[in-house]
Amino acid sequence: MNKKYSIKDIAKLSGVSVATVSRVINDNGRFSEETRKKVQKVIRDTDYHTNFSAKNLRMNKSFSVGILVPDISNYFFANVVQKIEKILFKQGYSTIICNTARDEKKELAYLKMLESKGIDGLIVISGAKAFDISKLKTPQKIPFVCIDREPKDKQNTVFISSDHYQGAVEATNSLFEAGCKFPIIASHSRTSSSSSYRLRGFKDALAKNNITYNKSKNHIVLDSDNITKKLNQFLELEPQIDGIFAINDSIAINVLSALLKIGKSVPKDIKIIGFDNDPQDIHSYPTLSSIKQDTDKIAQVTVDNLINLINHTGITGESITIPVSLIQRESSK
Template structure:
């Protein structure tokens, strides 16, 4: 089989080598007709792009590293998939690293990604503020933080759903549906997103003169293994609770399951709203009200911002908030 060069592709396409290069890199000016012609010749000749030579020539790896705390989590996996798809369309491959919420594993992955010469990093969620200082590298790698406060905002762009808005909408909806004694359910390990949701819940209660008491209005969960016991203890101490805002759908579903076992009905006895609007919430019994995050917009803004950051054509220190939407279903309906 003949091995074709970029000059052969240019000759067969009837264009210059520079034009073929622009089409391959999707950079510069060329017509749609020219693009189709060049790509057709590339497909017919089975021309292989030498990415190693291209990387050396442009001092780029065309690779982006993504750190995600839990790839099994629906919201994270959905967001990562959308980011990967958009980056692929832009000519970039991705290295996805599941840190399992482990700080040491995260640092190990950072060093590996730096050694591989990635062009940029996307950091998704996490309890601790993110800093690149812990991982040493001669090359300053541009990075974007999603739902995770950067330690130094002046060095990056912070992109987040508007968690405060989501918590506010959920709490308002629970109050409007008749709930008078509300509680927020959340894990002890709190990311910046969880803290914003707690703040939105607390401030909304205060706005309605319902007050906020940490003992009465917040169910703190230590781990998945202790949910049942901690819920039982909380309800024993706070028997009048008639509404839960859960900081994620998985926790809401586990609470709902336990409530059924102890004779509490949702929404008749206790109303429930979750966060993330994961698919199984729509098919649960009762169906779960939840706050929907716009993962497509989060992914699009992230990729756009990172590419601009890598091209030094944007301003550091920006915070971008993406609106959320409350989806009301059976679990919080008025009886």
Template sequence: MGKKMSIKEIAKLSGVSVSTVSRVINDNGRFSEDTRQRVLKTIKKYNYQTNTLAKGLRMRRSNTIGIIVPDLSNTFFSSLVEKMENQFFSKNYSTIICDTGRNSDKEEAYIRMLEAKLTDGLIVISGKKTFDTNILSRPMPVVCIDRKPKGKKTLFVSSNHYQGAVIATTELLKAGTQPTLFKVSRNSSSILDRIRGFKDTMKKMGAELHNSSIISLSSDYRAGSDDRRLEIRNKLRKLINADKLPLGIFATSDTLAADIMIAARDLHLSIPGDLKIIGFDDAPISRYCYPQLTTIRQDISQIASQASQHLINAINNTDDDAEDSEDTIIDVQLVERSTV
């Protein structure tokens, strides 16, 4: 049809009030299934389209979600963002994805930009510092993933990183090794939970915990770089001199585990004969390693589903239910392959 229909005309043709049409379009409020179907049939027949820009200005809503992510080259983060984007799209929200490169100034600049675009809500993934909603210039629902928030009203979704560390450390101890945790120097809340799980398990199982039990690598080197692998080789040499084989290593990511495996082969260490290793994430690289990497799997689909649903609920609720909401902690599991 050439003529553009108004919401009043859709209401008249459907035999309902304008407010009922509005409730059906926004899927908000009370109406019968018969009414919903009648309105939707009329909308489809006459190809009625809402003026989303005018509606957004009227309601101060943009149907846009901002996603702050520290590093899209990390397959865990990129997979998580992809799944959340699909979730939001299915609920008629568009997303603006901001890769901060782990730079706090860049993160703050992105937040200011998202606020200026009247973003309806914010997903904040990982990061070294806790996320403080006081930096926002206007109230906005926020869901933090793997990043502890400040303030009761901010929803928190996370894997059970502590549980994952307990599982990995226990497996390495059962395999007859003296486990060592390898990490990169920056400490997010998820890494701190893994360190805590590692330490508690070592103590509980009566294993010796000393200064070299946790090895922190420089954050200046990229994963996969020659500098990173040289640094790892130097750390492994010290471990070989101090401990009897086989070495047991809990790597706090699969990409780090892959670098450790390559560095170990450069030192003519066999895996899992001379070195037993467990990663974290179950990233694609864990299946492409040789031998394939034993790791801790995070349920990315569940994290994405819970975080996106929590945020949509928070956007649509005008009350303060979020203040009493509990953190969502999602179980992890061991994926046994060939490195232990």
């Protein structure tokens, strides 16, 4: 049977103190790069594994973080979750990813499950309603961070969001700059803080270009059914439309496909731009212009703030806005 090595064995074989080995394992405190490499080599050679159960009891931590996501099939959500998981793993935390499918009962069930598992922190991504952690038995014990979802009590968390408003302004302005005179916005029927900011940005961009927003003339709601029929009927009523800002890339791709089916040329007849910069955008025909969210920064800022809250060094009540960027492709030129 292979020998089970203790942290004392690792310290002795490395020629350093137990405290130094602990600092290297937890990547916390002072030690030289040479010491790090020496200790890590001994750990690899001995196949040493930290006794997490003992460590958890000693530190009163589970080293786990829960992530609530409304739709894991959505590219933006999946991309952010993947990057958050990668950063957390490097810092010694495991993640429990819960796909709520935008179901309030399912979300509450997941929250109670995560609470029972003693998670150290929680990340909440998007959602129609303000997030309310007070539904749990001991809400004050779980530090949490919200991404693109307004918390009910902002004083006890950190709210992180892309600049959805500015992204919508830039997207709409790019249509005007490309020669559009009558742009509209295409959205789904679901509400969220991010979609409301995008709608507001669109309205303000219209106003700055001397157009008064009219819901019946400047806004089309497109859910999954009969998109081509609905869009065609809308264009028959409003034939002057020459630009479309889609509230996300999923809608934009569906609109692009529908326009081609009804005989509209993109971008000659109607220009279109989306939001999220999905990988599919470069494979559409024509390629889709979009607003890019900085998922690397969103993930890093989220983890940094959550870890600080877990370690009682963070500041709550903050709202952090991450800049976005305009990606011009064929569909809006």
